[in-house]
Amino acid sequence: MICINDGSNDRSAAELQKIASQRNELKIVNFRRNYGQTAAMMAGIDYAAGDIIVSIDADLQNDPRDIPLLLTKMDEGFDVVSGWRKDRQDAAIRRNFVSRVANRIISRISGVRLHDFGCTLKAYRRDVVKDVRLYGEMHRFVPIYASWMGARVCEIPVRHHARKFGKSKYGLERVLKVILDLVVVKFLDRYLVKPIYVFGGFGLVSLLISFFLTLLMIWLKYFEGVDMIQTPLPLLAALTFLVGVQSILLGLIAEILVRTYFEARERRAYAVRDTINIPGD
Numbered sequence: 001m002i003c004i005n006d007g008s009n010d011r012s013a014a015e016l017q018k019i020a021s022q023r024n025e026l027k028i029v030n031f032r033r034n035y036g037q038t039a040a041m042m043a044g045i046d047y048a049a050g051d052i053i054v055s056i057d058a059d060l061q062n063d064p065r066d067i068p069l070l071l072t073k074m075d076e077g078f079d080v081v082s083g084w085r086k087d088r089q090d091a092a093i094r095r096n097f098v099s100r101v102a103n104r105i106i107s108r109i110s111g112v113r114l115h116d117f118g119c120t121l122k123a124y125r126r127d128v129v130k131d132v133r134l135y136g137e138m139h140r141f142v143p144i145y146a147s148w149m150g151a152r153v154c155e156i157p158v159r160h161h162a163r164k165f166g167k168s169k170y171g172l173e174r175v176l177k178v179i180l181d182l183v184v185v186k187f188l189d190r191y192l193v194k195p196i197y198v199f200g201g202f203g204l205v206s207l208l209i210s211f212f213l214t215l216l217m218i219w220l221k222y223f224e225g226v227d228m229i230q231t232p233l234p235l236l237a238a239l240t241f242l243v244g245v246q247s248i249l250l251g252l253i254a255e256i257l258v259r260t261y262f263e264a265r266e267r268r269a270y271a272v273r274d275t276i277n278i279p280g281d
Helices: 012-020 037-047 064-074 092-110 138-148 174-191 196-224 233-264
Strands: 002-005 027-030 052-055 080-084 122-125 153-157
Touching: 002 012, 002 037, 012 027, 027 037, 037 052, 037 138, 052 064, 064 080, 064 122, 064 153, 080 138, 092 138, 092 174, 122 138, 138 153, 138 174, 174 196, 196 233
Parallel strands: 002 027, 080 153
Antiparallel strands: 052 122, 080 122
């Protein structure tokens, strides 16, 4: 068991130290300050040594008795089993309603159909999450990363208790954060190895708009008798032309950065599940 103490200013560190002195199986990682839930999840994955990793919050709202249910489901061949707080004991509007909206948005955009991405009680196979790097508020997107890598993901209902200790730091602004993080996740999945498709595509569209605006100016000048300086078209044509050129150049720079990223870290643009009859297996 690994406890990540995310810079708590209460007696958490002392209590954990007391228990660890009596139970060697309890491992503790104390952060220097509060880094957030995503960083804590990343630390837990980094320090874990087992073939299966189970994450759970320390606020006692999730029930540890559900862990065997997750493991039993994994025996059916799943790589990620996510908890679903079907009977969630939280504020109806500020937490439950906002969470349902966020979950539907995430499901629609990502293509991974789960009812509850925010439930921390999840079980993962280590080989699925060992190379995942989490930033911002992206801990809830681990099943999405895993699914895009070919992992089998499922969801089962778990118990949920009313909060008795501490205070939640999540509010209505979470939906906006989730949407922005999801944009990043979607971009990294679809265009990490070919960013020129995004920047170059936008640049070509801008150049095309600039071309048609120029044609429109010429038409108005010679066929309608409207002087160019009487319309905003020259400014719009110049602006879209500059944006188009800059976008294409930015795409080329992104391509160079991507190649530096993969080659400097000796990484590949693919992930292998296993091999058969390959030397070194």
